[in-house]
Amino acid sequence: MGNFSGTLAFSLQPSAFSLQPVRSIQNLALVGFMGAGKSSAGRLAAELLQFEFVDTDELIEAQCGMSIEEIFKQQGEPAFRQLEQDVVRKLSQRQKTVIATGGGLIADPANLASLKTHALVVCLWATPETIWERVRTQTHRPLLQTADPLGKIRELFARRDPLYRQADVLINTGQRSPKEVAQQVLLQFQLAQK
Numbered sequence: 001m002g003n004f005s006g007t008l009a010f011s012l013q014p015s016a017f018s019l020q021p022v023r024s025i026q027n028l029a030l031v032g033f034m035g036a037g038k039s040s041a042g043r044l045a046a047e048l049l050q051f052e053f054v055d056t057d058e059l060i061e062a063q064c065g066m067s068i069e070e071i072f073k074q075q076g077e078p079a080f081r082q083l084e085q086d087v088v089r090k091l092s093q094r095q096k097t098v099i100a101t102g103g104g105l106i107a108d109p110a111n112l113a114s115l116k117t118h119a120l121v122v123c124l125w126a127t128p129e130t131i132w133e134r135v136r137t138q139t140h141r142p143l144l145q146t147a148d149p150l151g152k153i154r155e156l157f158a159r160r161d162p163l164y165r166q167a168d169v170l171i172n173t174g175q176r177s178p179k180e181v182a183q184q185v186l187l188q189f190q191l192a193q194k
């Protein structure tokens, strides 16, 4: 499980008690709920690291030639989740890349497992109330186009939080600016290289 203190919660070397393979950390993946700041912190972290930046939602939109909203409307959520799986599989070929992921991507544990084979997985975390404050004026997220978006955030959050906590590192973004979050992310990535 990840933790909030910034201490890395995984081992890069196999120990006498574990048969886990040595992980090869080539990339940095940011996971977490909608509105956690993955794209903004990810872009800043990529600049600082001089890595390429990709966003799984943008990759899917480019591949389909339509917006996430349109994909949900025309093809439905299961089709979108399949597209996410396909994108995640392709990401394993990358190096020196910061990957911002859609908020529901790691709801499929296989996606998280795949990211962990090549990336340090950092979860940007915030409470449902903080998330609501950040996203309440935005209209592009299909899952929040409901009569009770805060209720939906709470429901999804309760289901997903245990999965977000499987990330290597958890960073609480509540009181931090995107720049401070990016600096924390960078620090954790540098620690993982040692």
Ligand code: S3P
Pocket (backbone or CB within 6 Å): 032, 033, 034, 035, 057, 068, 101, 102, 103, 104, 105, 140, 141, 142, 143
């Ligand atoms: C989703 C989050 C969105 C996008 C899609 C579904 C989710 O990405 O992938 O609307 O299931 O939480 P962001 O986390 O970048 O908003």
